[in-house]
Amino acid sequence: MTIKMAASLMCGDMLAIGDELGRLAKSKCDLLHLDVMDGMFVDNMALFPEWIERIKEQTTIPFDIHLATMVPERYLEMFIKLKPEYLSFHIETTINPMRLINIIREAGIKPSIAINPETPLERIEPYVEYIDMVLLMTVNTGFAGQSFKEETLDKLKELNKLIRKTTNKPLIEVDGNIHNDTIEKMRGFLPDVFVLGTSALFHDKDNLTYEERIEAIRNRVHELHSFNEGFA
Template sequence: MRQIAASIMCADQFHLADELRRLEAADIQLLHCDVMDGVYVNNLALGPEYLTALRAATSIPLDIHLATVTPLKYVDMFQVAKPEYMSFHVEAASDAMEVIRRIKSYNIKPSIALNPETPVEAIFPYLDHVNMVLMMTVNPGFAGQEFNKNVLTKIAILKEKIKDNPYAPLIEVDGNINGHTVGLMRDALPDVFVLGTSTLFHQNDTYDYTTRSLKIWSEID
């Protein structure tokens, strides 16, 4: 079953309570929460107090994406938000299995993320230990970047790798996800789609969030 994760960083922060109610009414399955340290990426976003308050304000589960160095430190810092998923970058972890074990110790589902230029084979040793793989289709840090079509091959390779695995992780994609780019993934379709400014928020139209979120499937149904 395909799922939508709304990138909460892209929401109207001055009217966040209203945004949450609209997302709940649209049956959005996850809130994708980017945590950025200004070191691993050239941006800062979403501290633990913010995400803890967010968790208390909505019934939608959190999907925390740690775009940080020293992921173990941030796992400990952000576990208080009680997310459903927490992802860290394979590129930033000196011992990915240690990070996975730490996430699991907090009863959080681990996810492993990789950047567009990272070979997909880098995460193969961890596929039996994570619940989700976050495939970045842009470089993490800023919204509005161009979708990297090279990631399409990586998704296809990953789908082939896990096709006979009964415990296969979900595949999540993040970065300029819209009707067109979802259509490009038709032959190797991921499971979770992170929607932000290019599809869901700040659009100059009269559609509600339900209509906007369903509109992207028109390219593949």
């Protein structure tokens, strides 16, 4: 059973990034989730390659880079050189997904496909056997602090069914207002990787450390897995 917690750095304090990275190093998060936005695919811009390169100099936490960009082919080379563990591109943004998958894998990086809440799963079905992860957005891509889209629960359930039919078994990652309450709604079809942002990690609602917040969510996910296995 794979359970990974990815901290969404875009939701952290960008003016105290060194302090944030120090706290995240102690938190035992598994990945740093980095959203790259070009202002065209979404109405926002975020996390340029030069900035991410500086982040890499200050941490050993593996990167999970999400390209929320048009024509991701333009950006592959500059982000491949950063050697993330995962590199996601949106199925909605390219006419040749297999070419991108092959380029990413040949660079020694795990390819991942991202899909927006309204994107039909049929769009990614031909490629699921060839990737290591599917990133399911549970909010509209582009801005932190949005409400969880309940309709993505059905998509998550169907995605689980689709992956069970494959030999490759890519991980499922969810991103968008992920916290204990929304994770509870995923009971029975839990994903593998949870992107934690403002609602779960980067807030001041309690006096807990990042480590304590992540551990609480990790423990709850384990409990839900155990519950599922008990009724399997």
